[in-house]
Amino acid sequence: MKLVVIGGDAAGMSAASQARKRLGPDQLEIVAFERGHFTSYSACGIPYWIGGAVTERAKLIARTPEVHREAGIDVRLRHEVVTIDPDRRLVIARDLAGGGEVRENFDHLMYATGATPVIPEWAGVTASGVFGVQTLDDGAAIQEWLASDPAPRTAVVIGGGYIGVEMAEALLKRGLDVTLLEKSAQPMGKTVDPDVGELVAEAIRGQGIKVVTEAHVDSLETEGGRVRAVVTPGGSLPADIVVMGLGVRPNTALATAAGLPVGPTGGLRTDRRMRVEGTDGIWAAGDCVESRHLITGEPVHVPLGTHANKQGRVAGINLAGGYATFPGVIGTAVTKVCELEVARTGLTEKEAARAGFAYVTARVESTSRAGYYPGASKMMIKLIAERRTGTLLGAQIVGKAEAAKRIDALAVAVWNRMTVEEMTALDLSYAPPFAPVWDPVLIAARKATDAVHKAM
Amino acid sequence: MKLVVIGGDAAGMSAASQARKRLGPDQLEIVAFERGHFTSYSACGIPYWIGGAVTERAKLIARTPEVHREAGIDVRLRHEVVTIDPDRRLVIARDLAGGGEVRENFDHLMYATGATPVIPEWAGVTASGVFGVQTLDDGAAIQEWLASDPAPRTAVVIGGGYIGVEMAEALLKRGLDVTLLEKSAQPMGKTVDPDVGELVAEAIRGQGIKVVTEAHVDSLETEGGRVRAVVTPGGSLPADIVVMGLGVRPNTALATAAGLPVGPTGGLRTDRRMRVEGTDGIWAAGDCVESRHLITGEPVHVPLGTHANKQGRVAGINLAGGYATFPGVIGTAVTKVCELEVARTGLTEKEAARAGFAYVTARVESTSRAGYYPGASKMMIKLIAERRTGTLLGAQIVGKAEAAKRIDALAVAVWNRMTVEEMTALDLSYAPPFAPVWDPVLIAARKATDAVHKAM
Incomplete structure (x- = not known):
């Protein structure tokens, strides 16, 4: 065989x-x-x-x-x-x-x-210095380009999804002057709700990356077959390297x-x-x-x-003759943007609405560890629950160290179609180095339960 | 009213x-x-x-x-x-x-x-310098004792559960010479299985805490109403302070x-x-x-x-006339012992056996982040699943930073009576700073599924 x-x-x-x-x-x-x-x-x-x-x-x-x-x-x-x-x-x-x-x-x-990366049919888009980030060969080509002489000094990353945001940070770390172009109102606009995306945008800008939202690209300017700039209605952005992050x-x-x-x-x-x-x-x-x-x-x-x-x-x-299944996905994802951790599972508000759900939301701020324990940092959890049933539809987390992996507990809750009310009783781990006595997940579940009750 | x-x-x-x-x-x-x-x-x-x-x-x-x-x-x-x-x-x-x-x-x-702390009726147990750790008044009394003149230099902690282990570390940090007495074969013997307890014992000893297992206490030696030593069959252990951690x-x-x-x-x-x-x-x-x-x-x-x-x-x-319920617990707990994070949920092997479950176990070693990502550290996950059904009965985790809070995803799985086979498909978060592409939880679920199949 x-x-x-x-x-x-x-x-x-x-x-x-x-x-x-x-x-x-x-x-x-x-x-x-x-x-x-x-x-x-x-x-x-x-x-x-x-x-x-x-x-x-x-x-x-x-x-x-x-x-x-x-x-x-x-x-x-x-x-x-x-x-x-x-x-x-x-x-x-x-x-x-x-x-x-x-x-x-x-x-x-x-x-x-x-x-394969989405590459629009812009003039100049096939010039050298324009990269997708899909294969290790792509990565090797970018490394080679960054090491070329004269070294690229300006970068434009087109598209503010995971790859775009991660590459913008990577290029900043390599010492380039980086601009991130995003066509929607916030980076990661497809991934998280606007209120959460706002926090991401803040963090990226705070690191020194220029973020242009609601951006439009007309074409790429080239010279001798090499990319030189990204042309937008608002002007030309110098670019010794262009990274495509349009999905x-x-x-x-x-x-x-x-x-x-x-x-x-x-x-x-x-x-x-x-x-x-x-x-x-x-x-x-x-x-x-x-x-x-x-x-x-x-x-x-x-x-x-x-x-x-x-x-x-x-x-x-x-x-090979065995039996195993892949039942499907629930949209869990996580990334780190500079020091900011961003995670999601289930549906965003937009996705929930598109799927026809009536829903309530709850957003809470808490800390990753007990407030009095050294290294505690602020984190935000947003929950989306079905209006009548209180079934957890989705969750988003933004925070610093130790925040984002909490999405896994929420992912298992979404997977099992738990209601936010049942979640308030969940036996999650607590000790001061790991969580406040009410873990942020539980606080969020409580607030979402209140929202469900109010909407009844 | x-x-x-x-x-x-x-x-x-x-x-x-x-x-x-x-x-x-x-x-x-x-x-x-x-x-x-x-x-x-x-x-x-x-x-x-x-x-x-x-x-x-x-x-x-x-x-x-x-x-x-x-x-x-x-x-x-x-x-x-x-x-x-x-x-x-x-x-x-x-x-x-x-x-x-x-x-x-x-x-x-x-x-x-x-x-109230369990205090056996040992001679000398009511002497000054012997403390439980239950109330903030207890804590204040310990602080006062440690600040007294001459400063206590030797400590014996009796009982190696959470409180005992945490207090042993605290006293070590305060510069005392600390001995931890545990009557079973490993510290945290009631909390985790012996194979996991072994890792905890190693970590505690590695910090410079003396650990005496299978220990027995005969009495406390006192002088002028103050504790001086803990008397055991193997000899007398000097103790300017004794902390009771017997539950x-x-x-x-x-x-x-x-x-x-x-x-x-x-x-x-x-x-x-x-x-x-x-x-x-x-x-x-x-x-x-x-x-x-x-x-x-x-x-x-x-x-x-x-x-x-x-x-x-x-x-x-x-x-106050509302409606809320506390359905029960599933035994989730977490602690930090020096740099070691230890967590559990559901049943240990002993608890599963006592409750009459036939079970299989799976133990895997993996890393907290992608192996190639800076700061990745080793972690161990042990799962206990019911033999016929594969239902997850319990989990234990030992690792360093970012390991233990993964117990929450497992706690939600236990809560929802998931089978380890269904868990292999769970949509948990992945990105190199947060997990290997197979999160340790998923690797453990795979191994436990194999164990369930083999035991059929």
């Missing part, structure tokens, strides 16, 4: 490794095609490598091609798959280094091509050409075992698929490494 | 404050008797005040008697209640300062007398004298609204009551400030 994997990062190689764990090389041959130079790396770590917190590229690589090969996985780097023929169970790949073509038949196909789209070109089904989000449709719908033995996972949102029931595209790993593992177990 | 409160700390004053929120002074008169000098303080913070992390006693006080009085609560400090007469709805208190007697009739009575018992003397019902744990029996069983208008909360363990269904006595506050709030809401 043969498994062919397309894409050598988290989703694809998790699947390959899980399958290998269950079936030895005599039972399952595994060939993995990867377009780039690396396997099994942490794309999420790239901003920290650019910023210098992570000192070596090698640290971002969980498993090198050599390690995979030792496990009996035939990794072919710099091979781009150009055709999938589901009927003939055939994959055709181009050797980007050698130029030849490779054909591999498969019994199982693992589709894990990830996502990503599922990379499904190959799949759609092969007739595989794509959902309304643009991601491949799979069942909960990660089998591509309507196929036999074709599996998909990671940034190229869509998931089910467990609160709204709607399909969503949430390109995060944690889902890619889980889905890849599930696909690998199933294709 | 009149409410009389017995006990001016967390439980009693939470109840008083909640009642006051709902009913103004013209609707409800509130009299609160407190034996000591302080109200609404953090007893849990005492070790940190002794150790110096908290610099002033005042910081431990959430609400002074003056603040309560401004809210229309008639606080009577240094008043010890000596009789409750439920039939005549009467309370008699002794003025410890003035010597007189006070009588107050009540419509509602709030019983919140807390707990506490519900302080129910007054209640039992009044015929109020006490359960098998020694704590007062209440319903979920915190009304004392069989009474009308007598409420109880805090360290003097027993709670229901939501996993075993058994009554338990868990004297923690977080429960006292929740229960007090619930009692206050109910006695």
